[in-house]
Amino acid sequence: MASARILAVDDSPTILEMIKAILEAGGYEVITASDGAEALETARAEKPDLILLDVMLPKLDGYRVCRLLKFDQNYKSIPIIMLTAKTEEQAMATGIRTGANQYLTKPVEPEKLLSAVAEELAKAQG
């Protein structure tokens, strides 16, 4: 099977470079976007196997990107993992339902990220 293609979204080139290194070390192909609008555009054009989405993004925040994709029949099957800060978890508890498949709380460890990615990809295929 060809390696899965993952869209990583973060506005910091430094962070994107790090995410890319982790995912490529895990055997995945990585494409990137650095703001919410670009993320949406890339997701629609490229139909990646999974999206890794930061919450804080210029233009459109991660929650909105997630909601827009999850409410669209054509894209809702793409698993989305959101990276959140602790306080954002509380916001989620108050009822922000974005439909993301999984949330990872910062600080994020590479092993945790890779196992979450593998888990979501397996679920999507099964």
Place this chain on the structure above:
Amino acid sequence: MLGRDQLSKDLTLAEFRQFRDYIHQHSGIFLEESKLDSLRISLVTRATRIDCSAWDAYFEVLARDEKEFRELMSLVTINETSFFRFPAQFEALRDHVIPEIIGASGRDDRQFRVWSAGCSTGEEPYTIAMTLSDSALDGSGWHSEVSGTDVSTKALGVARNGVYSARHLLNVKPEAVERHFVRVDDDAWRVAPHVRRLVEFSYHNLIKEPYPLSIMGTWDVIFCRNVTIYFKLESTRRVVSNFFDSLNEGGYLFVGHSETLTSISDQFEPVETGGVFLYRKPRCARRVASWSGSTSTEPVPPPSTRASRRAAAGSVAATPAPRRAERPAAARASAPAPEPAADPGAPAETLSDLIACAKARLAGGDTAGALEAVEVVLAADRNNAEGLLIAAQVHADTGDYDRALAGATQALTANPLLPGARYVLGIIHQRQGDIVRAISELKKTVYIDPEFALAHMNLANIYKAQGRFDLACRAYDNALRAAHKDPEGPWTLYLGGWKADVVLQTCERSLLECRKAMGAV
């Protein structure tokens, strides 16, 4: 007798048998060998209490002191699985912790979540649920939730079943039995549905890291009684540190009544209420608000004492912080300063505390919280370089590059040798596609602080993208050297919530790619 630290917490089978036989002889209670661990906990608790350093010494005390024998037996017979074990702790939960947490400002999620870690057969989480339903939470519109976890699936089975013999209900007041239990037969009581509903049980091993996401939630209270007795010191430290991370700010850790966190963790504030010692996760937000709410005639208590922290937190709960942002700066302008050093109108200790708080939040990826703390600093001292820098970084993270550039520039005016400000300027230029200026600022960053690993890495990334692999290799090498030399340096603040070792992995991998590209590998 030696100090309490000398007591071996292991109990050999031979030692167990010695105590077991003595207990059998003098009380008629025979403890199976499967009860070794349970007896060990009771013995450690008592021996520690009376400063006994060795098992034979404790055995001697036990044999000659009837009172000590009774103390031990009360632990052995109650064992760790009865309802309302050490009732004062549940009273503290009901009368102190719950009112404080639900009365705190800034909590609009209205979910009160308690974790009973190591819950065995379920008596503790059910007791907590009973306490919650008899507390101020009842009818407050708050949703309560108790999670019980344990490593014994057998114990969890009993817990889920929720049926107990009368022996387990000895500590429960009759009116509470009536309210919270349903009688099944002569010697069996079932936990009532309104209590059962609040409690979820699941398997979890406290020693196994990382903790799953479902556990790493935001808890208001964690009960983990006797953890320091179960585990070796190093494990205990890690477990307690994981608890700290899992708690909400202002949340409480309950440990066993004879345990302390001395030499285990200094992250918590000890709080004493009604003779019960509790451990509270400090409340940065409260302290931010309480500082901004104080008046200039009323000096802010130093934040170093426990009592003053409580007082500060309490005053905020009662009165929301008034807006008086310009006051200290104005006061400084109109009155001649007693000394030339910048006096922002507040103790420097408080300002640096706030900066530390903002940094901690930033490192955890909580940009909004960081900004909140830093705005208080800037209101008091609008030229605070570190404050300006943190604000700039938050603006950069949220894509507000104009404000970020202005802030970082202002920070550099206040302190031209602030490496972080150079770095922020560099990455903003990089994001805006101005690579020449980005390289220039990043180079200045490592000139000021050669150990600023992230600046080296960013330079390397830029060179790599440009195909200048020799320069990239050198910069990655520098990044790796810096990250190894100063793994907790100021640069770690700019990781956007990622762990520092990710930098090492990234650099090693990219370095290899560059060398390959150059044909060197």
